[in-house]
Amino acid sequence: MNWVLHPFALLRKGGIDKLSRAKGRNTIKKRGFNPGHLAFMIAIMRKPAILLCTCVLALTPGTPRFAQQSVGESHKWAVVLHGGAGVIERSHMDAKTEAAYRADLQTALQKAADTLDKGGSALDAVEAAIRYMEDDPLFNAGRGAVFTAAGKNELDSAIMDGSNLKAGAVAGVTRTRHPISLARAVMEKSPHVMLEGSGADDFAAANGLEMVNPSFFFTERRWQNLVDDLKQQGKPIPPRPAGAPPEPKKLTSDLMFPIESPEAHKFGTVGLVALDKQGNIAAGTSTGGLTAKMWGRVGDSPIIGAGTYADNRSCAVSGTGTGEYFIRLTVARTICALVQYKGMTLQEAADEVVQHQLTDIKGDGGIIAIDTKGDMVWSFNTEGMYRARISEGGKPEIGMYKDEK
Secondary structure (H helix, E strand, O other): OOHHHHHHHHHHOOOHHHOOHHHHHHHHHHHOOOHHHHHHHHHHHOOHHHHHHHHHHHHOOOOOOOOOOOOOOOOOOEEEEEEEEEOOOHHHOOHHHHHHHHHHHHHHHHHHHHHHHOOOOHHHHHHHHHHHHHOOOOOOOHHHOOOOOOOOOOEEEEEEEOOOOEEEEEEEEOOEOOHHHHHHHHHHHOOOOEEEHHHHHHHHHHOOOOEOOHHHHOOHHHHHHHHHHHHHHOOOOOOOOOOOOOOOOOOOHHHHOOOOOOOOOOEOOEEEEEEOOOOOEEEEEEEOOOOOOOOOOOOOOOOEOOOEEEOOOOOEEEEEEOHHHHHHHOHHHHHHHHHHHHOOOHHHHHHHHHHHHHHHOOOOEEEEEEOOOOOEEEEEOOOEEEEEEEEOOOOOEEEEEOOOO
């Protein structure tokens, strides 16, 4: 028995005063702790509140020491999201395209906010908003995903709970409509952290998640992006995917909407970090990867610690960028470590990693982050990043370009 529980034994004996000094010494010697513990027990016997707290902690070994939950205490919720980084400039963006992005960022942000406002968990908010963005062809995730060099949509996603460090991730899925929900299912319904490929899709089907034909993810705009990219590289163009609509005779503006720079989604990803009313944080990320990526390529998004990380003791982070660099730097975890171990502010830590460490090795991209105090930050070294944030009682902030707040 742990020595912290010994006050119960003393109570059953009628108190420490009824124990002989000799018996006390023998008990101490047998159980292998020093006499200083006895003095501690005497002290807490005189303070019932301390005794009660000590005993409760001793009886609940499974409670994570980094959980923020407090009985009767309510925190103000907050949320930050991103829709990818890249060459996002006003000169390449018409008014209709910009309005569409801002409206959809607002909708996704509102879905997370509504979830949190009703008392939902940070995990619930992450999943709700990312599911919406996975169905939005504007973003490189789910239905808006880019194509591999082989002409396929291969999707990656991850989610992490900052209250207990549980995490789930999937890579290379092709038939699961919502990879973020599959990542959460891996976390909650399997003993593993990551599943990939057909095995991950089979796990999704076995757990009742919505399954679709791979052609569900096809969009003409993304297909034409692939064709252009492969032509520039002098590589063969794969057959049009089975089940995709017939090739149009003319590429109309409706088919190719939104009209923007081909580099706008160079590092396309969607992600969200949230703080709930219980004081817990979570992070999630979902992506289609890079246009014309090689077979089997996996980026940073589903790698816990690289593109996704959450820990109540520091912060929650979701990244978007060239995954190979984010993996090498373990960007998300490094930001959290600077907060936890060096005492940096969240913005200082984010800028140190993105503006200095990532930039120094020629990596491009950005991150969003949040902590249990409700600090909401972002940092990116590209020309722009689709981003938004809001806290309880506040007004939404939505940005796209580098010169915006």
